[in-house]
Amino acid sequence: MRGRGSRTVASRGRIGVLAAVVITILVILVALPLGGLVAATVGERGAGAWGDVFVGRIASNLFWQPLGNSLLVGLGTGVLSTIIGAFLAWVVVMSDVPGRKVIGALAAVPFALPSFAIALAWETVFRNDRIGGSPGLLQSFGIAVPDVLAWGAVPITLTLVAHYFSLSFLVVAAALANVGGDLLAAAELTGASRLRIALRVTLPAVAPALLSGFLLAFAEGVSNFAVPALLGLPVRFQTLSTRLYGSISTGDVERGYVLSILLVVVAAAVLYLGTRATGRGSFATLTGKATRARSVRTGVWRIPLLVVASALVLVTAIIPGIVLAVSTVLRRTGRVDGGFTLHFWTGESDPGIAQGVRGILTDPTVINALGGTLALGASVAAGAIVLGVLGAYVLRRLPRARATSGTISFLSYVPFLIPGVAFGAAFIAQFGTPIGPLPSLYGTFWILILAGIAASVPFAFQTSRAALGQVSSELEEAATVAGARGPRRLARILLPLSARGVVGGGVLVFVTMVRDLSLVVLLVTPATPLLSTMTFRYASEGFTQHANAITLIIAAISVAATLLARRLQGARSSGSTT
Template identity: 75%
Template sequence: MRRVSAGIRRPTTWLAVAVLAVLVVLVALPLQGLVAATLRPDAIGSWTDVLASPLSANLFWEPLRNSLVVGLATGLIASLLGAFLAWVVVMSDVPGRRVIGVLATIPFALPSFAIALAWESVFRNERLGGNPGVLASLGIAVPDILSWGMVPITLTLVAHYYSLSFVVVAAALSNVGGDLLAAAELTGASRMRIAGRIALPVVAPAILSGFLLAFAEGVSNFAVPALLGLPVRFQTLSTRLYGSISTGDTERGYVLSILLVVIAALVLWVGNRFTAGKSFATITGKSSRPRRANTGPWKWVLFALSVALVTATTIVPGIVLAVSTVLRRTNSFEAGLTLHYWIGESDPSIAQGMRGVLRDPIALDALVSTVALGFAVALGATLVGLVGAYVVGRLKRARVVGGSISLLSYVPFLIPGIAFGAAFIAQFGAPIGPLPSLYGTFAILVIAGIAASLPFAFQTSRSALGQVSGDLEEAAVIAGAGTARRLRRIVFPLASRGIVSGGILVFVTMVRDLSLVVLLVTPATPLLSVMTYRYASEGFTQSANAITLVIAIVSVAATLLARRLQGAGQPWSNA
């Protein structure tokens, strides 16, 4: 009883209770509300409609097939390209490795719809009417397979998500000590045998992680399939889900959300089973720098391939977007150049009288709302993740509480963004007792963003706090410092660099995200990403590309700032 009483009086216990309550509200209740909304007597038939009815082929099975094919292709190609670049940057003697490494991390900072819009500006053909892309305007026949559907969607997603695999594999390769490879060489092993029996197995978990991340993101991405697939009725689960909820068919949309969550969780579980119980340890008590491979005459071939890849996925999309915003006529140089889409006043002869984005009050309001949303989500998610990581680290005896916090902080990682948006509509879209409906308000965007960002905020905070020795706190306790003072004067300042870096990356994710907010945004809460999607769908290509470029500039600038704060956290940066 004395132990229980002492535990209750500890401030850390109350912090744990507060964090657990917040996680229940942000994570558990929305998921519970999503499931409950499909089990009401008037809604339970939606399960049959989606899974076993004449409508199910169009509602679920065909979009599921398309999502799985796109996800698998994205995962495989992105993990191969990311692993190739990681090997070039970390373990080869190819020149320009540092620049290649920086450029390879930028595509993930770009909005996925930025690369999709750049692709459409180049490869759009005349099948759907409207202004064709650059190639078609030059008289080059572009086949439908390159303009619309599965191929352009997959290639665009690969260009966006291979950065994930690159970062994960590069970090793993940096820990493969040169002594391991040198020992294998002394035994007479060939280079191919060393690569196949040592280097590849020890980075296999990283390659698998890169594949799983790219697969999960590819399956759940909404923007790219919507821009490059919906015009030709190519449906994925995410676009079908959006269509169901946006047209008022909410119960079927909620069922699709639950199925999308189950599929994502199942794939991640299968991936974890492949590495469960296996040891891939490469970090020992003796430090050793990575051993660089002498590529000989292939050095410049590898350099050319690497530069071509990062140029096509980082530099070219930016140039295409920037140039397209100053063309008077979409994707055509014949009509001349203009800055109207940036700074022009209303002109009935251009873009149906739309102002330039820098003079449009709606676009400026959306910019302010987007940046405010990014800051609010970054602050809230970082605070919850930081306190949660702190109490989990300090409540080692209270395994149930710590385990519950860790689990609830990880669960949002399994939930695709558009499904998370549907869950928040189901939970907070109607009044709850004295609380009004939050749908259409800025508040629901903030709390949904915080909930979706918790896995990253929790893990980065846990990593940052793990570098602060507990001896410092113990010394402060002996000196009489309370919990609040220890956190304010010792723990948080020492871990601030990693915490701020994680917060910046949460900000970047929120600023460029469309999948999470597309169901939650109304005209009363404009955001740049949703404006881009709406303009692109309505054919205002220059305006859409201009707004996308603004988002890209903000995201890339914040990402580079985060890289600078992380410093040694990316070992290849000093290559």
């Protein structure tokens, strides 16, 4: 008994040390950058920046107008994404419309794509001659495209909706799947009509999911950088994310940091209010008796519903890819009458085409960017998952240590509230200058890895916690009785049994980094090229075919990795240990 007690005390001591290590790492990656961002805005120069942003002569152009534009785009993105996502979720989960599985699979594809992929496809089709350069496909066919469809709030909102409706779809579909058929059957026995059942039973049951989907899409719309930069900046339509990027990239760092803090506050306030709203009341739909979701007979509306649902997923998941692929082989941007060529893929430098810029597959800079992107994705995924597993293991072993578990949970959740471009600004503020004997990390690959790990911590921690949670504690207790220490139990029991879930989470972190632009746009330098920033540079400079070709490569990597992650998670679900 004495030996067993001493082993227990020693085990708790090792877990305490591990908890301290995890908290220290989270403080360095999360708390210090945010602290550095705030510290950079205090003092004489910082105080002046706050005044300039709120009440200065340029306050309207610097903050208030971009804030209004951000809220407008976010509201439109949230409302439309929720409507479309909820409609498709209902079709897939609760209707008898044919082809539901295919529709459901395609509805999840847009979120696996980089947001700028759909923006580039939109520009390829709808671009007009307002800002010069080559117009899009519609105008090349003689169809006049109004400015309101080519640039500004409308195309930005619609492209963001085409990307983020997948969020609402996944959230609402999961909620609808939990609306048991017994609830609907009981409502039908009362003689209630289908409309009344939908309004009084189904809608209240999925109300939290609808609100969550709206808030997630709204927050993403407010903070997105890539789409407003591509479709807004050419006509000076500024949002908070593009304005702070412009400030920091032009050396006006104090004002940029202030805007970063305000963007964090806006996103955090939205998500906080949503959490409070969804936390009120009871929306229980799960009973002790397991029942499957009840299909609704749509009758004569089956085919119209099928047509609408199919059109939505085709326009968002299939057509953008086709548009991008076709545009990369057009000799003249936006015109099919100029002939076709593979130059933008495999061509050598030719002064007569694209100002001598060679094809992406023969350009050493692009090849280096591909290698850097894959290396960054793999490094961030490995680092984030290791940190996530260690944090989840600490919480598993010390569930009653409220201070420790609360600190880890809080620090691992905070990055979810920080938009990517603001996080990049925070890392510049903290690690952009030497700290004691440590050199500046700006311009190095390390700052990209650290920022990526910090931004990915929420997802890595949650997926690792879920994966470890599927392993019964009885197995670990049996190993403890047999004398296995904590590291051995983790390596021999927990990790092998939860490997699929952990690896699946790592793959999704990899996908996020490969397609991310907002986080890295301020951190990348010519010494550290990435595919996403090269796409942004090519698109900004008018090399449309090159930008679209690189986007296709990113999309192919992202979709392939996402399918792998879903397969791993599906296998985990079918073979989970309890």
